[in-house]
Amino acid sequence: AQSVTQPDIHITVSEGASLELRCNYSYGATPYLFWYVQSPGQGLQLLLKYFSGDTLVQGIKGFEAEFKRSQSSFNLRKPSVHWSDAAEYFCAVVSNTGGFKTIFGAGTRLFVKA
């Protein structure tokens, strides 16, 4: 079955520093991949998605992610973190086991220190 692993439960970065959140997926074919962000008290918001084509995907709020088939990874990056980026980040993949559905990782909570 398809699955998503986010190895880091939480990460702390300084404001202005670069950020990389890790995501590894398990999928036989070309995956459909997403990154969502969940801010406190708010619904999940899509940051970016990858279906095919260019393996470097640009998203909203200055985020980007790179699909690496050889490493089964889809890591999220941002060159300079802002305090408002503190939130929970979820990587997700579309599974086609018994019908199409979205499988989410357990999430990585990002803390930003001044």
Add this chain to the structure above:
Amino acid sequence: GAGVSQSPRYKVAKRGQDVALRCDPISGHVSLFWYQQALGQGPEFLTYFQNEAQLDKSGLPSDRFFAERPEGSVSTLKIQRTQQEDSAVYLCASSSLGQGVFDEQYFGPGTRLTVT
């Protein structure tokens, strides 16, 4: 514009009570999803509607869980005889396309259910 709304935002139920959670998707959105998010976990798929048709209910954990979307807009997730393990945040999401998993899903703020 209006996003996905859910009500109530918080619900406390005594074990054994029935609860009904409401989702108002974005107007015109074809696909509607329900997810269950336990504390410290990612959302887990419960069920999927395309208009009024429930096309996938494979994620519903037991026959105590029931969802409907009778007119293809508002949806209700009902949990009968609630148990403590049902305590979670229930998220609703909608998408404009029929194959909604391949498109952006717009999430509501969730209903936090606590069963005591």
